[in-house]
Amino acid sequence: MNAAERFFHRHWKPLMFITLAMLLVSVVVVINNTLVHGSFLERDIELTGGKLITINLAQIPDLKPLQSALPDVNFRLVTGLQNTLLVEADVNADENKIISDLKALGVSGDYSIQTFGPTISKVFWQQAQIAIIAAFILMAVVVFILFRTPVPCTAVLLAAITDIVVTIAVLGYLEVRLSLAVLAALLMLIGYSVDTDIVLTTELTKTKEKDIPHRIHAAMKTGLTMTFAALGALLAMYFVSGSHILQQMSTVLIIGLLIDIPATWLTNSGILRWWVEKREKKQTSE
């Protein structure tokens, strides 16, 4: 055992509270978001209504003169393998005029235009909210079927909630807005998050012959390899795909996976450790 492991096994009780504190702060941030924007994360154009023009750029323009020339629209620049300019406008704006104005300012390239009417955005938003709640319920049902005992199940759910809520708080800080793609990634995160928790819980509750630190160690070895392999795939998606949608989705998953490391190995393992120790003590005394 090296120094870090010794530290971890000696101080697992206070370490548990690191992610709990992160969760608490994030809950406050998310409540604040809800009060300010009316939703837990500021909504993107798909969910509020409007026009989105996506232009693939050959070279990066200076946004300041663009913004002062076209004050009614919003500009966002997405950089990467492919640089993309996102132009957000009111649903009644004339997209052809915006495009020709931009051309006159030297900004042109292949583009796409998406229009989201207010009616459908409202429907999307409703659907999104239903989807999140339904996804959580279904996930909880599966977890309960798997472990059937309240403490491990609650610990797994707590880890999933921590992942999602802290990720949302970080996304808000990074000014990533809630779009349908971001929503999909947040729900995908549930899957990634629960993966490692199930590995941990299975190892801790179903193995009997090793001592608890060894069980945690074995689970951690598997779990961290999993997390880093997934991070590898997602980093490729972030840097190479050249699509702002894929970039957004990978951002969500990368942040979520990073948060999943402490959520699983500090908090979830702490709760389980406490519970398994108590249970095994009871069994030996009987």
Next chain:
Amino acid sequence: MKISDVFKNYKLMLWLFLIVVSILLIAPNMNPVGVEIVGKDKNSTVPLIKGDVIYKIDGKDATIDLTQKNYYTLVKLDTNKGIKYVDVNGTLGISVRKVKSSRLNFGLDIEGGTRALIKPNESSNATIEQIIGILQTRINLYGLREATFRPVYYGKQGFIEISIAGGSKQELTDLLGRQGKFEATIPIKVSDGKTVTLDKPYQIALQSGVLRINNITVRDNEQFTLGTIPFKAIIDNSTDTANLTATVFTSNDIILVYFDPQRSRIEPVQNGYKWFFQVQITKEGAEKFAQITNNLDRVFDPNVGESYLTSKLYLYLDNELVDSLNIVSDLKGQAIQEPSITGFATTMEAAVNEQRRLQSILRSGSLPTSVEIVQLDEISPKLGEGFLQNVLIAIFVAIVAVSVVVSVRYKKIKIILPMLVIALSEVLIILGLSTLGWTIDLVSIAALIAIIGTGIDAQIILIDQALRGEEKYMTMREKIQRAFFIIVGAGGTVIGAMLPLMSVYLLRGFAITTIIGVLIGIFVTRPAFGEIVKKLV
């Protein structure tokens, strides 16, 4: 592991079988040439239909740009139906897309095109079906570019999603904007002193180009009403005659178009085929028809051996003449509510087409309710081209990145290589299955990359469980079983989280790809990997 072992193992065989099936389903075409026709204008002289491929135009390799150019001579087309010569004056009148390099269906956000979500003001199931039927008919009638329609329901509110691959907003507006106003007219030829009898007699006076009906002057091209029937007058000064064209019924009068074999038939007759079908019109329409035909004379046509009325019934769609039909003389003065419409063509194929076309026109008509475009996406096709390439690179880099991580951990090529082969096969099988029913859009690609991640994760669990050496009493079978408990559990939660997204139509591709990916993992690729692991460890 011996090759013969593979054939004895059904889990490995199932996996190999699905790989082969997927390759066949994707049917990669390494060297796609030519352009495929996706739509054809009404006036186009090109003797090809949707789905045909043009390889060369005047000896040059066919491109989308070449098909949209103006030509003023005989154009030589190398096609899948042989060499065709087309006499063109202007454009070829076709819309095309590049021949696809495989059978994979890519979403509009990758391939480019226009997608709209329209909201009918009244959205019962029947109305939505009807609107889709009408729009489909319009495409066939007007030769618009092929579009796909899908009803989308959010709670009780129904929407229709329209996708036009490679299409533009203009084409969508064309599709929705056609009014579909249908009119059936019969002209009555009149001259001075004639009486037209409708609800009552009308005296016609026509001298030196001045038309008076019951002493009221009617100018050339003027529209007026006699009794309940709307008319338009066309005065011919040279012969002192006039055509009073009556509108006998419109779209609003047609209640039903019959398609059943009793009331919609084609029969062989001498020299060709006679087609026939019945429609049901309103009482008012039937009454107008009776009043007008009462004023027509019978003539015998020796060619057909039947007698007809002197005027024909002319059918107009959006003020454009689409057909003229003889009226059998027996119908004179009859207020028939289920009149037959008949025609003749020399070939069976032409008869079917004519019949179908008219039935469509009569049935199509205007949309039953007003519609509102609530969402509209226009994606430049060029945007997609480079994009697909980037995505392929991203998948490749993702697999490389994953290999680096697992190499650091396991260091043994005999573990790493099967992991990657399985991961790649998973992508292949998902893509193969996608050709059976769903389109690969941008979010599906994200799901595909995410699935590479969860797939590798599951393999890591399997390997780690198999490699554990401490428990002497645990058999390999039990170790793999425990790994499967974790894999199925994790897969179950992913499916649980994805199911609700199936109802958000823009995310359906993401949800389906993920769910199918997880299922293939649980039932095919992970068991196969489990077998490989058993042999390896």
